[in-house]
Amino acid sequence: MTHIVKIETFLVPPRWLFVRIETASGIVGWGEATCEGRSETVRTAVDQLSEILMGQDALRIEDHWQVMTKGSFYRGGPILSSAVSGLDQALWDIAGKHFETPVHQLLGGPVRDRIRAYGWVGGDEPNEVAESIQAQMDVGLTAVKMNASGRMSPLGSVAEIDGVIRRVAAAREVLGDHRDVAVDFHGRFSLANARKVAPLLEPYRPFFIEEPVVPENTHLLQQFTSSTTIPVATGERLYSRQEFLPALQAGIAVAQPDLSHAGGITEVRKIAALAEVYDVQLAPHCPLGPIALAACLQVGFATSNYLIQEQSIGIHYNKGAEVLDYVVDTSPLKFVDGNFERLTGPGLGIEVDEAAVREADKRGHAWRGPVWRHSDGSFAEW
Incomplete structure (x- = not known):
């Protein structure tokens, strides 16, 4: 009963994106798919990748990683990789909880x-x-x-x-x-x-x-x-x-x-x-x-x-x-x-306060990195 039945995302202050995956047996895994300044975009990518994972066995972590990263002709980059990262962390969290042991x-x-x-x-x-x-x-x-x-x-x-x-x-x-x-x-x-x-x-x-x-x-x-x-x-x-x-x-x-x-x-x-x-x-x-x-x-x-x-x-x-x-x-x-x-x-070794996360998601965030300029008005690296 380790097949995936629900995947949710939570945009929480100050600038983070959390991912929650739930299995049919009730095991919940958490991951973090934050991409600073672009987390709303990553949230959409997580939703798309969820199409691959829904109904699948959560314990097939390596196979899921392969499909999520290579299952589209256009690959890589911070948005897709951040979405994969949050989902991957959550799958490892589930595996640890399933086997009642820390991920390490x-x-x-x-x-x-x-x-x-x-x-x-x-x-x-x-x-x-x-x-x-x-x-x-x-x-x-x-x-x-x-x-x-x-x-x-x-x-x-x-x-x-x-x-x-x-x-x-x-x-x-x-x-x-x-x-x-x-x-x-x-x-x-x-x-x-x-x-x-x-x-x-x-x-x-x-x-x-x-x-x-x-x-x-x-x-x-x-x-x-x-x-x-x-x-x-x-x-x-x-x-x-x-x-x-x-x-x-x-x-x-x-x-x-x-x-x-x-x-x-x-x-x-x-x-x-x-x-x-x-x-x-x-x-x-x-x-x-x-x-x-x-x-x-x-x-x-x-x-x-x-x-x-x-x-x-x-x-x-x-x-x-x-x-x-x-x-x-x-x-x-x-x-x-x-x-x-x-x-x-077990799992990642921490217990996420789900009530606090759900409440924080109601506030959300729109964190952005600053844009700097040199004294002549040209763009400067932040």
């Missing part, structure tokens, strides 16, 4: 007992960075990530570049030698600008530099990785093994697939295996909700080359709702000495 047990069993977490810190001034980092340290985290800059000129001025260095220096001063700071270039830098800034950051020993070039310029990555000793991370806007391959060949150190964008648990496990061939660590992108976070952790507990986990508890994007608002018991997602302890509940 179905993936081969745990390879670790805890996963280190990091938090995002903002602030345009050094003192603001220091205050934000201290707040993260106060909740026990031992690693943070910060944006290198706001809007950045194609070839940064002395003031722009010095601002980047001052903020990272301030972060290192607060963190000391035993905590880590990752620096996110966020695709805002040209290749030339990124190569100019990276050597100036090397004395502060960043954990990694993230997205030094936009994903469509992956062909330029090797020029950057070969120019710095700092580990390079990328991948939040890459959606498949095929898209990760050139980045891996370019010498990145950390792959950052997003489990709500890159085909869910099924594909990210395959990306992790491919990354292992290149001696690359996994650190999934996850500034999203509790379901996406739980899915990441389930992969992490069963994946040997898993470095660290991003999470968005308290992140500045979360206005109108928080990560823990949509779970019945928050304890599985609480930090313990800067880590997430191994999830032991």
